[in-house]
Structure formats: C-alpha cells, structure tokens
Amino acid sequence: MATAGPSKPGPISALGIVAIHAVTLFGDFGLFCLQTFGWMFSRRPAPGTLLPSFYLVGVRSVPVVAITGMFIGMVMAVQMFNQFNKMGMATRLGSMINITIVRELGPVLAATMLAGRIGSAMAAELATMRVTEQVDALSCLGAHPLHYLVVPRVLACALLIPLLTVVADFMGVMGGAFICTRLYGVEAHFYWAHTEYYVSMWDVIMGMIKAFFFGCSIALISCHRGLNSQPGAEGVGRSATEAFVTSFVAILVLDFFLAIFLLALHDRIILQGAVRTFF
C-alpha cells in the first residue's frame, strides 16, 4: 500500500509560517522587555551582580572604544582635508568632523563595537547557562533569571554606553584635530573657533541620548537571544551571532528614527523655548 509522506508546504503556507514566527518572536521580545523593566523597578538588583557587569561593560571596553573613536576622527580628517582645502575652507573642518563625530559616528560606532564585544559575549554566556541548566537552577533557588541575569546587564549597558560614547567622542575630536592642525597645518585657532560655533552642547547630549537607547537595545536583544538559545554548541554559537547581527540592525534603525525625533525636538522645543540660552 502506498503511503503519503508529510506534504511540503506551498509558498503561501511557508509565508504564513514565517509571518507567525516573526509575530511570535516580536511578541515574546516585547513581553521580555516589559518583564525586565518590571523587575528593574520593583526590586533592588541582586547583591554582587551590578559591579561585575559594570566592570565588564564599562572598564574593559574603554581601550577598544577609545581606539575606535580616535581612528575614526583621524580617518575623517584625512578624507575631508583635500576637498575642503581645495575650496579654501580647511578651517571649517573642525565643525564638520566634530559635529559628525558627536552626533553620529561616536554613538553609532561605540555601540557597534560594544554590540560585537559585549552583546555577543552576553548572548553566549546566557546561552551556555541555558543549555547547562544553570538558568533552571537559578529559578529553583528562588532567583528570577530576568532579575538576576538580565537587569544588571541592561543597567550596565544603558548607563555606561553613553559614557563610553563620550570617550569615543573625545578621542575622535582629538584624533581629527591632531591630523588637521599638526599634520596638515590647519590654523588651530580657527579650527577650534568653528568647532565652538557649530557644535553645541545639545549635539553632545543628542549623541548620549542615542547611546542610551543603543545600550538598552544591545543588552535586551543579546540577553533575549541568549536565554532562548537552542541546545548544543551550534545553538550557543548561533545565539551569539544573532545577538550581534540583530543589535547592529537595531542600532541603525534606532539611529534613523532617533535622529529625526531629536532634531525635531531640538527645532521645536529648544530653539523656541526657555532653554535656548544653554543649548
């Protein structure tokens, strides 16, 4: 007797499966974020969990963020000098390089570096804990995995990535200034005068606000991927890769929407409001 095997899904059915999977994943991630924030505000972080996370995210990331920031500033100076010099506007490089760094490249590149360094490490660590049943053991011993594992990591990323962005900004600004004023002989006084005129405190704060959201997204995405890892070495590896790729995409998408929102906020509120004098 001939037996029929399981039928292969058609294109519409396959599309439906993908759509259901995507909706489930988004819903699950949304709930995960809500529950994490619930734990964050309802109970103090577990003793001894904050400091290691802050050390790992903050202190250990300073060198890589500083080097990235400095070289970005230097590369921008090298690439832009010829164009600006031909137009006799070399002293304007200060404003161009520095505004680009503090508004965009500082936060985005610092966050990207940290998504690679911290995000994938977090995902791999939590995934290993998941597959070796350490996450289940936490639950059995009265600790909620979100409270014990996720909250300290989210706090570390959300609070320290803006500070690391300041480090990246500073190194980028100094790197760009070094190349322009020392290597290409741009007049330092005018270089800095243009910087002061065009780069406002709001630009720096805008970069830090972006970095705060980037930090939250890196930690939440990485922890979610790690805690939902598939079993085995392959599952752990896949979680780490997914954490980086998804965080990177999230950084770029968030950057786009935050840029629109923060510029609108600047134009509508700050330029017309009472805080104008400060910013």
Place this chain on the structure above:
Amino acid sequence: MTTPPLISFQKLSMEFGQQRVLSDINLDIERGQTVVVVGESGCGKTVLLKLMIALLRPTAGSVTFDGKTLANLSDRELTRERLRFGFLFQGAALFDSLTVYDNVAFGLREQRNLSEAQVRDIVRQRLQEVGLPESSESKKPAVLSGGMKKRVGLARALALDPEVMLYDEPTTGLDPIMTDVINELILQVRQRHPVTSIVVTHEMKTVAKVADRVVMLHPLSRLNPGESQILFDGTPAALKQSSDSRVQQFVEGEARERLKEMAGGSVLF
C-alpha cells in the same frame, strides 16, 4: 479519611513544536514516598520532573502541588513554591562563576533573611553531609570531578531544607563506586530530612536501593494504540515480576526485538 497526594498530574500532555513527548499522564505522588521514574532515553522522564516544578508549562492538563495548581500561580507565588523543592540536575548545573561555597550559599543568600554566619553554618553542614571537606569550598566547579559536582549540587539542593527532592539522573556518567555513594546519599537524605523524593534514572541499581515505588514510562512512538504511557507503576519487587516483555527487557537491559526494529528501520532514535 485519605490524605490528598502531595503532587498530582492530571491528564498531562507536553509537546515541543510538532513533537509530543508526554500524553495523558495521570500520576499521584504521596508525601514521604521515594518514587523512581525509569524508562528509555527520550521517553520524557526529565520533562516530567521539570513539569513538577513548573520549569516547563504543560501543553494540556495540569500539575497540582500541595493542592495548588502550578499553572495558576503568579511568578512570585511560583518562586515561593519552588523553594519547597530541591533539584539535583543531571549535570549538577553549578554556577561556573561561583565557588563551591557560594554555589551552596546561593539560595540562602537569595532569601535575604539570614546572617552570613548562619549561611556559613548551613553551608558547612550540608557540605559535610555529602562528604566534602572544607578545603573544597574555595574551588570553582570547573576543577571538580563529576562525582564532586553531583555532591555539591546535592548540598546546594538541600541547603534550603526542601520538602521534595528531585533527582535528575543522579548517577549518570559516574563510576560504580561513586554511583553507590550517590545512592547512599539519597538514602541518607531521606533518613535525615523528612522529604518526598522523585528520582529519574535508568540505573536498576538505584531502583533496587532507593525506591519505594517505581513508575516506568515508555516512548510515545512505540506505544500500542490506546495504551497508557505509564507501562508500570508499583513496587521494585513487582517490577522484576512484571509480565510485560518491554518492562522485562528494560529490567534485564537486553535489546532483543529493539535490534530487529532498528535493523528494519521502522523506528528511529
């Protein structure tokens, strides 16, 4: 008047995606019993254990613990109920980043109502109970042998004075002597503490040594239509005398017709 069971499974089913692991399980576990759950690999023993402590949620049916349906409890209530259980995981599941001492102290510190001196006393007592010297306290799990890891896991599970002890394959991967040590520890735990124990294993020596009652599960893929997944439920002595050839096959550890099935390709692992 009969006392209600401590743990009760009612029409319990569990699926992972398309794969059904447990179907229509009805099982009551009385207070103070030591129940050993046996069965072939992949028949759902560990899943049953994790459903008992709500680490997994059943796809159908319910689990009741001390009169409370676990699925109806909030996160905080569930955390409180879980503290009444001690769980010895298959690979011990010790926290890599913590020392032996901190692993055993973890649950006690998490309760936040004990002084560090009280925590130290309990940790030392539990480590002593499982035969670990004070010199092992500062070691990290990575440098421990398999048997030591299991003993630390047992000390950690016992630290909170649980009412129910769950053992997930406590002797798997251990040498025969360490296997007997763990079996003896399970017996000693029962003598020292008034616990209900559920042991998942496929070691018949463990069954013979510790069990009051044996429950044997069978993989769903090889059940006859309409048959219960619980092939056997009774005393260890009755298990040996069972007339079911599949039970006898398991007890004697002989492949028999399983080899024919595998050669015919009719059953996949």
